[in-house]
Amino acid sequence: MARFVAHGYLRMDAVVPPEMNERAMDVLAAGIPSVPYGTPLEEAYPQGSFAHELVSLPAVAGALESLVGAAPTVDHHFVHIREPHEGSAQPLHGDAIIDVRPDAFDVQLMYYPQEVTADMGGTLSVPGSHLRRTNETDTGRYQNLRGQTRLTCPAGTVVILHHGIWHGGRRNDSDIQRYMFKIRLNPTVPQVRLWNTDDLADPAVATELSATFPWYEPATGRLEVHNRVLLWRTLTGDDSFDIDYWVTRVTNRPTLANQGSHA
Amino acid sequence: MKQGTKQQVLVLYLATSALDADVVGWSVYDGTGASRPTTGDSDEPPYKTGVAALEDGWRLFQASQLIPPYPGHEHDTSFLKHEFFFEKLRRDS
Numbered sequence: 466m467a468r469f470v471a472h473g474y475l476r477m478d479a480v481v482p483p484e485m486n487e488r489a490m491d492v493l494a495a496g497i498p499s500v501p502y503g504t505p506l507e508e509a510y511p512q513g514s515f516a517h518e519l520v521s522l523p524a525v526a527g528a529l530e531s532l533v534g535a536a537p538t539v540d541h542h543f544v545h546i547r548e549p550h551e552g553s554a555q556p557l558h559g560d561a562i563i564d565v566r567p568d569a570f571d572v573q574l575m576y577y578p579q580e581v582t583a584d585m586g587g588t589l590s591v592p593g594s595h596l597r598r599t600n601e602t603d604t605g606r607y608q609n610l611r612g613q614t615r616l617t618c619p620a621g622t623v624v625i626l627h628h629g630i631w632h633g634g635r636r637n638d639s640d641i642q643r644y645m646f647k648i649r650l651n652p653t654v655p656q657v658r659l660w661n662t663d664d665l666a667d668p669a670v671a672t673e674l675s676a677t678f679p680w681y682e683p684a685t686g687r688l689e690v691h692n693r694v695l696l697w698r699t700l701t702g703d704d705s706f707d708i709d710y711w712v713t714r715v716t717n718r719p720t721l722a723n724q725g726s727h728a
Numbered sequence: 729m730k731q732g733t734k735q736q737v738l739v740l741y742l743a744t745s746a747l748d749a750d751v752v753g754w755s756v757y758d759g760t761g762a763s764r765p766t767t768g769d770s771d772e773p774p775y776k777t778g779v780a781a782l783e784d785g786w787r788l789f790q791a792s793q794l795i796p797p798y799p800g801h802e803h804d805t806s807f808l809k810h811e812f813f814f815e816k817l818r819r820d821s
Binding site: 552553554555556557589596597598599603604605606607608609610611613615633635636679680681682683684685688689691692715 | 754769770
């Protein structure tokens with residue numbers, strides 16, 4: 466979870482078995498009927514349907530429960546298709562509109578039924594961009610950022626993204642039509658300690674939360690860690706958590722009432 | 729396409745407000761039509777620093793201002809701060 470808070474995504478390679486991936490190609494080509502906004506996930510997809518089986522895979526279901534709880538709702542879903550030699554990429558963007566909730570986040574599940582090679586234009590994403598306050602394609606001017614991820618992956622890979630992460634479909638320079646199925650999920654419970662928290666006191670938590678990325682300006686990178694501390698406090702309910710005193714220092718405001726008497 | 733002098737634009741995002749700081753992001757727009765740079769088309773920046781672009785003949789024509797944060801939003805993060813626009817002018821042969 467600390468890595469998700471720092472990076473803004475969780476990647477699970479080849480987590481969907483080959484027989485499901487083969488089935489998915491026909492299912493996605495035919496399209497998956499839309500569901501009304503806010504439909505409970507457990508009601509959104511019929512038993513036996515591909516989408517139901519996808520979100521029921523233990524690794525996928527477990528990750529979703531850790532991030533958005535046991536009973537999320539489906540915001541929407543969409544089958545993305547990048548056509549061969551289509552000539553252009555999507556501009557770098559965050560989905561929906563600017564969304565700066567300090568105490569909740571949506572996730573976007575992205576499922577890749579095919580092996581994605583470099584020339585197929587796998588999704589571009591920018592690790593650590595999810596807490597930036599930007600609106601949709603206003604980041605379109607940025608073509609490349611150091612440390613960006615140009616996704617290549619084996620068939621059956623699932624990536625679960627924080628709603629704010631900067632991303633975009635890259636130009637498909639191959640001869641192959643590329644599919645990606647996306648589901649946006651909303652939490653229905655406070656996202657506090659929804660995951661296995663046995664190792665909360667492990668020093669590796671702070672190490673993960675302190676991760677920096679090559680595209681960060683160093684000064685802004687410090688603010689990113691500060692903001693992750695605030696999110697981690699929300700997710701754990703521990704208002705004393707800090708890293709390198711970043712939050713404690715700038716919130717320390719002694720008052721007269723705190724002064725002891727001096728005889 | 730109209731004949732004449734065409735502008736190539738290089739946008740570099742630097743690690744600090746100094747022009748000799750390292751490049752952390754980059755974009756290229758080519759008015760000559762000879763290339764079609766796009767989102768996510770390279771992992772390595774064209775230059776290590778802003779000054780390295782000057783040394784290669786790019787002319788700086790705009791740099792982002794240093795603007796204090798809005799009160800109450802000092803810890804917010806948003807767009808990259810240190811944006812530098814360069815140009816080269818190419819004449820059609």
